[in-house]
Amino acid sequence: MYIYNDIDQSIVDARVRQFADQTDRYLSGRLSEDEYKPLRLQNGVYVERHSPLLRIAIPYGLLSSRQLRMLAQIGRVYDRNFGHFTTRQNIQFNWVRLEDVPNILGDLATVQMHAIQTSGSCIRNVTTDHLAGVAHDERVDPRPLAELMRQWSTLNPEFAFLPRKFKVAFNGAVEDRAASEVHDLAFEVYCDEAGEVRLIVKVGGGQGRTPRVAPVIKTGLHWRDMLSYTEAVLRTYNRWGRRDNIYKSRIKILVDALGAERFSAEVEQEFTHLVGGPATLPAGELDRMTAFFAPPAYVTTPSWDQEEARHRLADPRFNAWVKRNVARHKRDNYGAVTISLKSPGIAPGDATSDQMDAIADLADRYSFGQIRVSHHQNLVLADVARSDLWALYQALEALKLGEPNVGLATDVICCPGGDYCALANAKSIPVAAAVQDALAPKAQDIGTLAIKMSGCINACGHHHVGHIGILGVDKKDEEWYQILIGGRTDTRTALGQIIGKAIPRDEVAPTVSRLTDFYLNQRQPGEIFVDAVERLGKAAFLAAAFPSEPAPASPDLKLKENV
Amino acid sequence: MSILLKLHDTGAVGVVTLPEGTFRPAPPANPIPDMAIVNAGQGDVRSLIRPNVKQPESPSVTAWEAGSFVRLDDWLARDVADVETGPRALVLMPTEDPLSLAGHLDGLDLIAVEFAKFNDGRGYSIATLLRSRLGFKGEIRAVGDVLVDQLFAMVRCGINSFALRGDQREEDARRALATFPAVYQWGADNRDFALAAKRQPDRAAA
Structure with missing residues (x-):
């Protein structure tokens, strides 16, 4: 990975001093709220619904184990023992005190990290493929x-x-x-x-x-x-x-x-x-x-490890994990392992400080000390020898990080929503949890299905490009949800289309479940959900989503205007 | 009084004090923020969003040290046969096209670039074009919402004098000019930049 030289370090150090000075001037009343705001945003500091938030840049999603340990420590010292990995390959801490931010930046600078341009009307953190290289x-x-x-x-x-x-x-x-x-x-x-x-x-x-x-x-x-x-x-x-x-x-x-x-x-x-x-x-x-991104010192082990085959036959969950979470690598005897941050009961993308430390240790042991963040809000160990897969899987299971659901319906992308965000129209996390609960029993059967949930039109949860997108909307101060289908970003990009009227929160999971049931009944061999949407058309899925008993209709917008 | 900071080619910083009100005056004083409130978040802010942004109408300055500012249209429409003597200065608004000055720079000593609001970034591109595309050698002055936190970037875009807003302190401004010891990218100030550096600097392990 890229290593700072003295120039890089001097720039980041100077930015820490500059932000500390700006914050001092704000705290002493010399810099107005309005004028401090874009300066703090350009350094990743928001003031959210219940607390200030610090978003830290992870350039193109690449981290060293040392950097991940520092993030764990920041979570412990300045936040509530966890961090949230975002859809832009960054991490954000949801519960920081504003006056602590200069110190956090100082800590980050010691491991060649910063929060520069993670928000604001400027060029944001650059992102790329989490499997790059x-x-x-x-x-x-x-x-x-x-x-x-x-x-x-x-x-x-x-x-x-x-x-x-x-x-x-x-x-x-x-x-x-x-x-x-x-x-x-x-x-x-x-x-x-x-x-x-x-x-x-x-x-x-x-x-x-x-x-x-x-x-x-x-x-x-x-x-x-x-x-x-x-x-x-x-x-x-x-x-x-x-x-x-x-x-x-x-x-x-x-x-x-x-x-x-x-x-x-x-x-x-x-x-x-x-x-x-x-x-x-x-x-x-x-x-x-x-040269900074040269391949690590790969070892030559057999590409088809007997042990891996034996364990896959004996342990269906391990077999599912290898199928879903281990991506094909340029080298046959290696795999790129995704650590799912989408376990049941956990907000998508959240990791505790202890988990971050443990993942850093696993990266040192099994993946040349590097970790990537994917825009799907998961972490990736990109260079794991296939002969280490079983040991790594067991270690992850012990950490409750072995969920074999990458790319499945339960691997939901989800913004922080109304639980945190001051702009949200609706909550996202409980909706994602309900969808995960409803689909968990059939997720392996459904196969590849990208569900993406945003709590407002700003689309931090990428609902437009979900095979199924869920969008939180506000109608008469109530939370409603709009369903979209047919979005994708794989070998080509398509935007999802809205189906039906907005529905209340309780109806989201059952509606999504009906969409998947219809797919399961109609699919052709090898056909994933989004391909079935393209073949069968939006109308067919609309009918399946809202059968004989239509969901309670949301308030009519025209009616609202006439009141 | 109004403070004008001038950055000379040698790197020296000069100060010119001008009569009160020459530049944008200080806004009302700010309250000291209550951190107990700030750290408790700001709740639901949706109703506070105002999508429409008021656009600048007229320059924040009318006069400079040697006379009045000319507006772009008047300058372009001037009678070239009229050989007026003496120094001349022009003020450019964010919506005006600096490239229309191509071939019309003779006789201009100073171009003021209006930063109608501190977060209106068009002035940076305007100054960059004046310096690097049109090769303007005279003084380029930032006027309007000129706050110390912008000065470093302004210098990099070829601006070399700064009409500080009334509440901005000279010592803060001087410090701001030296915020970063190095820069990554080319700028209209033609300062050395890291992405062109030939040397191999020292590195520490991450």
């Missing part, structure tokens, strides 16, 4: 480019006060595990015939109020021009993006208004002034950066 379907490891982007965007002076937030993702594989096409800026990395790394650039994707799949605006971009081109995109957005309405200020609205073609032409015109300029990356830079 080990995925069997990978064209190019995107992490070296993601790190270059991280550095370039860190404290970028021109783009600190954009019209709105700006999220960048990289994908270098056939399957897009980074959901890159629902980002403001997405890079598809590939090698051309001459072996040169090049990029396809997509702009203006996103979820929330105006969900969009990002259109391609540039192909064949050489990696050396990546930052110059990004500068052109950002400058175009910074100058011409709407600032008169926060709901219309994301770059997707500008791309919509101009059309992808004209937006692309505008960027191209700016780019002609920048190409070959000072932001051009030096020729050896990609090699230099790639």
Whole structure:
């Protein structure tokens, strides 16, 4: 992984001092609430429903065991013994005191971590495939480019006060595990015939109020021009993006208004002034950066371990775990193990400090001391020898972290919702729990099913790209839930469609259950839920979700306006 | 009085004090936050969200040390035959296009870039374009909501004088100019930056 040099360290240390000073001025009344707010947001500090929250950057989801232990310690010292891994590969602590944040940042800086730009109207933490570097379907490891982007965007002076937030993702594989096409800026990395790394650039994707799949605006971009081109995109957005309405200020609205073609032409015109300029990356830079992400010292063990086979035959839960939680690795004798943070009774993405410490130990023992965070809110040990799988599984079971449900209906993505978030329309965590409860008995049978739940239209829980999406809405101060089906982000991206009217909380799990029952009755061999939705159509699933006895209809919006 | 900070090419920082009200005055004093309340969260904030943002209408400054500011349209429409002497200064609003000044920079000593609100970031791109695209060599001055926490980024975008808002302290501003010992990326100030560095710096294990 990337290791800080003295320059990186000096920048992060200076940011800690700067934030401590800003916080001091706020606490003494010299900096107003309104003026402190964007400064604290640019450093990941929110004030949520019941407490301040600190979101810490985990660049492209990669952590060392030492860093994970520091997160565990922060949870113990400053929070309530747990942290929450987010859909942007970050971690957030939900119960910090604002005046403690400078000290937390100081602690983080000792392990080369920070909270820079994890919120605010700026370039956010860069994300990518949690299987980067080990995925069997990978064209190019995107992490070296993601790190270059991280550095370039860190404290970028021109783009600190954009019209709105700006999220960048990289994908270098056939399957897009980074959901890159629902980002403001997405890079598809590939090698051309001459072996040169090049990029396809997509702009203006996103979820929330105006969900969009990002259109391609540039192909064949050489990696050396990546930052110059990004500068052109950002400058175009910074100058011409709407600032008169926060709901219309994301770059997707500008791309919509101009059309992808004209937006692309505008960027191209700016780019002609920048190409070959000072932001051009030096020729050896990609090699230099790639060296940080070199493969670890893999051992040569047999790819088909007799022990693994024996245990799989003897222990059905282990067998399920290997099937669901161990992803195929570039090397036959290794596997990429996902540690599910979706056990029954636990809010999706939460891990206790003790669990974090234990996972750090397991990473040291079985996976070269590294851990990844997936945008599905799970942790990944990416380099586990298959001969260690049984031992690792047993250790995880002892920690209650052996849930064999990766990619299944119970592996629900879920935002913190109304239990924590000051913007939520509705609670998410209890709904996710009810759905998990209802589907647990048949989850293995259903197979791959991505259920994604957001407590409001901002879509932190990615409901637009869930095979089944659940969205919390507010009607007359009551919590209601809208169901969507057919969203996906795998080898292609599709946005889900709303089915039926909003339903009350108690109806969500039974409705989702009926959708899965209909699928189980109708599926063809090998067909996953979302493919069945595409084959059978939305109407068929709508009818199955809301049979003879329709769910209680939500209050009619028109009626509300007439009152 | 109003404080104008000037950053010279040598790195020296000069201070010019101007009559009270030349720059945006101090807002009313802030209450000291009650941390017991802040740390208890802010509840449901949905009803507090105001999606519409008021857009700037007129510059926060009308005059500079040697006369009045000219607006962009007037400058572009001026009669070139009219050989007016003396220093001239222009003020650019966030919505105005600095590239329209291409070929019209002769005779301008100062361009003020309006930061109508501290979180309106268009001024950074405007200054960058003036410096790096148009090659403007004169003074670029940040005016409006010029707060100390913005100064470091402003310098990096080629701004070299700062019309501090009335409540901003000179010593805080001087400190802010030296916030970061190094930077990652190219900026219009042409400072050395890490992503272009050729040397291999020391590294500690993570």
